[in-house]
Amino acid sequence: LEEAAFQLQQIFRIDISIALNILGIESMRAGHCRVAFTCFKLAADRGYSKAQFNVGLCYEHGRGTEKDLEKAGFYYCQAASSRHPMAQYRYARYLLQHGPGSLWHRHHQAVALLEQAAGAGITEAQAYLGVFYLRGLQPQEKKGLKYLLQAANSGDAQSRYHVGVCYEQGLGVQQNVAEALRHYRQSAAAGNRQARERLRA
Template identity: 30%
Template sequence: MKYYNLSADQEYGPALIKLADYCDSDEVKDYKKACDYYKKAADQGYAEAQCDLGFHYKYGDGVDIDLSIAIHYYQLAAEQNDCRALCNLAVCYEEGAGVTQSSKEAFKYFKKAADLGFARGQFRVARCYSLGLGVKESFEKAIEYFELALGQDYKTEEILEKIQECKNAQRTGEKSINKLNKSSKVILRLQGVSTN
């Protein structure tokens, strides 16, 4: 820790991030200090720090909740292809948190993370395809992306269930697909997520 502190005193970005992560850990939970370190590294252009700082502004850990600042930092990191930031920004579009709700924009950011090989992005793209969120419904593509995420041991049990649901919907035909899609969209609307 001594060397990280010395490096952080010199404003060395990777050391600032390590100290921020340490302060952000469950054992320390000094979120304000973590945000101070993340901010210094974020201002130097480190995408990881920008993403983490955006997260803190979205949820109010160590700083006041400010969705516009959260979006700003997510966008900076997303421009550098930080996959976590791409997915976090997509969730903001999905929820309408700090931005105008748009399933199409959410899909765009999830897809970019998926194309970069990020399992969480692949899972969310598969979900979008299976429910027709921001993209034309396609159980075939949903299965393809679920399997990509599954190949990385991401949410294995849940993905296996989703793949089976998609295969069942494909087998039973159009009416079942529409019924599954409508019930899923009703659940999403109840959760406050628009399906447009």
Template identity: 35%
Template sequence: MKTLFNRRLAAVALACCLSLPLPATVVAADADATLQKAWTAFNIGHYKETLRLVQPLASNGNPQAQVILGRCYESGLGVEQNMETAAQWYLLAAEQNLAEAQQLVAYAYQNGVGLPKDGDKAVAWMQRAADAGSPEACYALSQYYSKGQFVERDQKKAFDLALKAAQGGYGQAMLFVGACYAYGVGTAEDAGQSQQWYDRARAAGLDPDSHVFNKVKEYSMEE
């Protein structure tokens, strides 16, 4: 009788243990593994499988999964294209301070795609992404100031932001900085610095001969 009682007690204890929530590190590891599988499926064009993997994670608040799901909706991959739905997933991830999502939200506000066009919100979200360390966001901000788009035109600030992006390894920013040094836009002319940044842009696969500025130092980067 005592043996039977002990077995029942052990079974109850095991059931209690199995019902306990998993440690956060285990849950995070499982999420990371699922995301890796999702990216693999995405990159080889298995979009239905991508959706199957990321939808539960996205619904549970995983920001990386929310971005992947948003990209599927944005491009109509495995699901009917819906820019508004894509933007909402990006917003959910952006509010969790994921820089990639913050950039995507900024672009959505910038272009009025999926969200109403709003320059102030575009700048604010791009600034948040830049503050989070995104070189791409720094470069995008530099172009706002370079062109006077949504903000007052400020060549010095444009150069400083582009330089930060270039130092962070963003190729387009390297090209821009090289041109700024070549023509003295936002900084003093410096042929040596210009050549160094053009060389780095070339190493990144960009063509320094595609001029950022024309001969009279007017901007020619029209969209």
């Protein structure tokens, strides 16, 4: 593997970590999960954040290695510390569900990571924050709506549905049933079951 990565590096004049990560991606696509994991791990151990993220995915889903959420969290943390947006999202979710330490500390660290990921355009983080701010212990409806709109405008049908709920119930915005219906229709057209049911009601 390292020889193949070295040849790839020489051909394209790229860093060995990038070459290993590319080999890992191609190996995963070909169904060679163990080889992919090995490539990702070699690149991750060299500090390459994209590979660290990929190792986290492998551990989270048990691809090419045994499933291990703690190790997944470790690698997501490594990649997140290098500002890898999707790793920030995944590590935040890990912190909220499985992370060590006090709930208060994990919560604040996770929200900060989610906001960074959302700011980088990660739709999943925008959607998560939208619901989080609407339904949290101290709801911030306008902030929640802002994130839901970002996710909806990126094509997330579930967030579009939640935007409709906000307009229907006046959460973070003045109540407007016509606007709610518009969002429900868009969400339903994108395949959202809840929006379809809401339109039938």
